[in-house]
Structure formats: C-alpha cells, structure tokens
Amino acid sequence: MKILLISYxxxxxxxxxxxxxxxxxxxxxxxxxxxxVISGPQPFPKGIDLEIPVNQVHYxxxxxxxxxIQKFIRSIDQASSTGHRSVDGNGNLKDWLKRQVRYWLFWxxxxxxxxxxxxxxGCVLMREQRFDLIYCSAPSFSGLRVAHKxxxxxxxxxxxxxxxxxTDNHYFSSPFPKAVIEKYWExxxxxxxxxxxxxxxxxxDIMRKHDKPVWVIKNGFDPQEFACLPDKPKDAEHxxxxxxxxxxxxxxxxLDCLCQxxxxxxxxxxxxxxxxxxxxxxxxxxxxxxxGIANHVDCKYLLERQQALHLQKSADVLVLFLxxxxxxxxxxxxxxxxxxxxxxxxxxxxxxxxxxxxxxxAGLGDVAENPEQVARCLKAWQREKEKxxxxxxxxxxxxxxxxxxxxxxxxxQLLEMIEKN
Numbered sequence: 001m002k003i004l005l006i007s008y009x010x011x012x013x014x015x016x017x018x019x020x021x022x023x024x025x026x027x028x029x030x031x032x033x034x035x036x037v038i039s040g041p042q043p044f045p046k047g048i049d050l051e052i053p054v055n056q057v058h059y060x061x062x063x064x065x066x067x068x069i070q071k072f073i074r075s076i077d078q079a080s081s082t083g084h085r086s087v088d089g090n091g092n093l094k095d096w097l098k099r100q101v102r103y104w105l106f107w108x109x110x111x112x113x114x115x116x117x118x119x120x121x122g123c124v125l126m127r128e129q130r131f132d133l134i135y136c137s138a139p140s141f142s143g144l145r146v147a148h149k150x151x152x153x154x155x156x157x158x159x160x161x162x163x164x165x166x167t168d169n170h171y172f173s174s175p176f177p178k179a180v181i182e183k184y185w186e187x188x189x190x191x192x193x194x195x196x197x198x199x200x201x202x203x204x205d206i207m208r209k210h211d212k213p214v215w216v217i218k219n220g221f222d223p224q225e226f227a228c229l230p231d232k233p234k235d236a237e238h239x240x241x242x243x244x245x246x247x248x249x250x251x252x253x254x255l256d257c258l259c260q261x262x263x264x265x266x267x268x269x270x271x272x273x274x275x276x277x278x279x280x281x282x283x284x285x286x287x288x289x290x291x292g293i294a295n296h297v298d299c300k301y302l303l304e305r306q307q308a309l310h311l312q313k314s315a316d317v318l319v320l321f322l323x324x325x326x327x328x329x330x331x332x333x334x335x336x337x338x339x340x341x342x343x344x345x346x347x348x349x350x351x352x353x354x355x356x357x358x359x360x361x362a363g364l365g366d367v368a369e370n371p372e373q374v375a376r377c378l379k380a381w382q383r384e385k386e387k388x389x390x391x392x393x394x395x396x397x398x399x400x401x402x403x404x405x406x407x408x409x410x411x412x413q414l415l416e417m418i419e420k421n
Contacts, residue, residue, distance in 0.1 A: 003028060003131065003134075004150075004156075007138075008114060012046040016246070017139065017163070024137070027404065036125060038122055041060075103178060104178070108182060132418050133158065158194060159195050165206065165207070166186050194213075195214070195215055196212050217406050219335075221403065226313055239270065241315050242315065245334075248321060253348070253349075254324060255321075256290070257371055260371035265382075271382070315343045320359075322353040346365055351369060362399045363399075
C-alpha cells in the first residue's frame with residue numbers, strides 16, 4: 001500500500017498523542033508499505049524516536065493559535081497575580097478568559113491554523129505521487145479537515161481514526177450555537193470517509209451513528225521498548241514501590257481513593273512509596289497533601305519516554321485511574337503499556353468499567369472501588385513481596401496486547417478495502 005498518514009502529533013515530539021501514529025508508521029514501513037506523513041509544529045520537546053526515514057515526514061509550519069493564546073493567558077496571569085477578579089461568579093478572570101478563548105477561537109481545536117499549510121503540503125504530495133489511501137489519526141481534529149479536503153480534491157479514499165472522540169467526547173462542552181455547528185461539521189466531514197477506526201467497543205458503538213464501517217483497533221505496547229531495560233531486582237527488605245505515570249484528571253479520576261487507601265495501608269503498618277511522573281500531576285500531589293501522605297510521594301514530573309518506561313518496569317505496583325462519571329471506552333495507551341512492564345496493576349474506579357473487565361479477564365491486577373479495597377490490595381502485594389522478593393505478574397498466556405497484533409488486524413482491513421475500491 002501507498003499511504004498518506006496525517007497526524008498533527010508525531011515523533012520525535014514527546015506527547016502521548018504521537019505514540020500510536022508513530023508506531024503505526026513504523027509498522028507500515030517494516031511491512032514493506034510506502035508511508036508518507038504530514039505532521040505539525042508541536043509545542044513539545046523531542047523525546048520519542050522517529051522510526052521511519054526522516055525524508056518521509058513533513059512538518060509544514062503555520063501560525064500557532066495555541067502559542068499566541070498561551071502568551072495572552074500568561075499576560076492575564078501576571079495582571080491578576082495580586083488577587084482574583086470574579087467576572088462570572090464561578091471563577092477568576094483568567095479561567096473565564098480561557099473558557100471563552102477555547103469556546104470561540106478553537107474551531108475545532110487549537111491546531112486550526114495548521115490546516116491550510118497541511119492541505120497545501122498534501123496537494124504537493126498528491127501531485128507528485130499516487131496514493132492508495134489517506135489515513136488520518138485524531139486528535140487533533142483539525143487533521144480530519146485536512147484529510148477531508150484532500151479527498152474532495154483528489155478522490156483518494158480516506159480513513160478517520162479516533163483515538164478520542166470529538167463532539168461525543170466526555171469533555172466536549174461548546175456553548176450554543178457552536179456545539180450545534182461542530183456536530184453538523186463533524187457529520188459532514190465523515191460523510192465521505194470509507195471507514196472509522198477507534199480504540200474500544202463502547203466508542204465504536206457511539207460512532208456507528210455515522211453509518212460507516214467502524215473498526216476497533218485497540219492500543220497496545222511494544223515489547224522491544226521494555227526488552228532493553230534492566231529487570232526488576234528482587235528486594236524483600238524495602239516497602240512497596242507504587243508507580244503512576246501519565247496525566248491525571250481530577251474531575252474523572254478518584255485521586256482521594258488512592259491516597260486514602262495508601263494512608264490506611266501505612267497506618268496499619270505497611271511501607272510504601274508512591275512515585276509519580278507526568279505533565280499534569282498537580283491534582284494528585286494535592287490529594288496526597290490533603291490525606292497526609294506527601295512525605296511518601298516522589299514527584300518526578302515530566303520524564304523522557306524511556307525513563308518513564310524504566311520507572312514502570314522497576315515498580316512493584318502500577319496505578320491506573322479508571323474513568324469515572326459512567327463513561328465507558330476511554331482506552332488510552334496506559335493499560336497496555338503497563339502490561340508490557342509486567343507488573344501488577346492497581347486500577348482505581350468502578351468494577352463495572354470496561355477497562356476493569358479487561359484487567360480482570362487478562363489477569364493484569366486488581367480493581368479497587370474504595371480506600372479499604374486499596375489498602376487490602378497493597379497489603380496482599382506486600383506479603384507477596386516479602387515472600388518472593390518482588391510482586392508477581394499473572395497475565396494469562398493467551399492474551400496479546402502488542403501493537404503489532406492490533407496493527408496486523410488493521411492492515412488486513414485496509415488491504416481488503418483497497419482491493420474493493
């Protein structure tokens with residue numbers, strides 16, 4: 001196949017949104033397909049290997065609306081640093097302005113300024129060579145606009161991949177009339193896509209309303225990323241090394257449940273350290289302070305990817321926050337990445353969550369719905385570590401969470417679709 005892959009987020013820039021598109025491009029390249037990538041001017045440091053030839057990736061530069069807005073917000077921060085000026089009865093001036101900027105300027109997101117440059121680059125590539133398929137991985141949802149426009153211009157079939165949903169997203173909160181316009185906009189963009197790809201069955205069920213074939217291609221992990229890391233040493237003398245890597249979302253993650261559970265475990269004689277690394281971990285640190293376990297927390301903030309994977313592999317227990325509020329299908333890379341680290345998972349949230357079901361069925365760890373259950377799980381793992389020198393990973397033998405397994409299924413779908421066209 002000859003594929004044009006469109007993804008604003010892409011290696012070597014270190015963001016979670018770059019991982020799946022980057023690994024998919026590498027998979028295609030290794031399987032002998034010809035893949036060309038259009039990416040964007042990402043505001044992240046470099047930290048993920050670019051695993052296809054550099055001349056196959058294009059980063060058209062464009063005005064960064066997000067960057068300009070951030071400068072404006074910082075000026076507001078400085079202006080309001082001496083006190084909070086309430087303008088809507090529900091927050092300060094800075095927060096109100098952030099909401100207004102997001103609502104009225106991000107159509108559909110902060111990468112809107114990249115669309116014109118990406119489309120222009122796509123047109124040049126389309127005129128130079130013949131592609132079998134355009135594959136767009138979103139978010140950024142501005143990328144869907146690029147793919148849609150290129151399809152309309154050159155009649156090349158295109159696929160829309162939703163790593164997260166757009167107007168059906170749990171965080172989607174645009175005011176009237178923008179919400180109505182965006183929903184119409186999304187429907188119109190998807191009218192001519194050949195198929196929709198998403199990461200879980202609950203999300204696929206939502207996307208079937210667009211009357212298109214919907215393929216579930218889950219996230220996964222890459223064994224080679226962990227193979228080069230040292231094995232976890234046996235050490236029965238020290239307490240549990242509990243690790244969380246990634247972002248937290250205080251509205252939908254039960255942070256107090258974890259911290260109160262760790263406190264109960266410690267008060268009962270347990271010994272534990274919580275190592276936390278990520279771009280947005282402040283709410284978890286505050287929860288630790290509220291519950292009085294701050295001196296048991298080691299904050300590492302943002303690590304390079306290999307450092308984060310090493311932290312995961314050296315853990316005794318890996319923390320995963322399940323999405324609250326009744327939301328199903330929120331399936332990022334973390335669950336599968338943790339399985340690659342081969343350490344037991346402590347999932348915090350409802351046992352009715354679809355991710356909880358995966359953990360139970362695959363033997364990846366335990367799910368705790370309250371602090372008492374957290375403390376009970378930690379106590380059992382501490383006994384196991386005292387006996388064996390380490391906690392034990394009990395994933396079932398017939399479970400395959402590798403990216404290659406998922407991408408092979410996607411490859412077969414794409415080849416079949418191209419043959420039909």
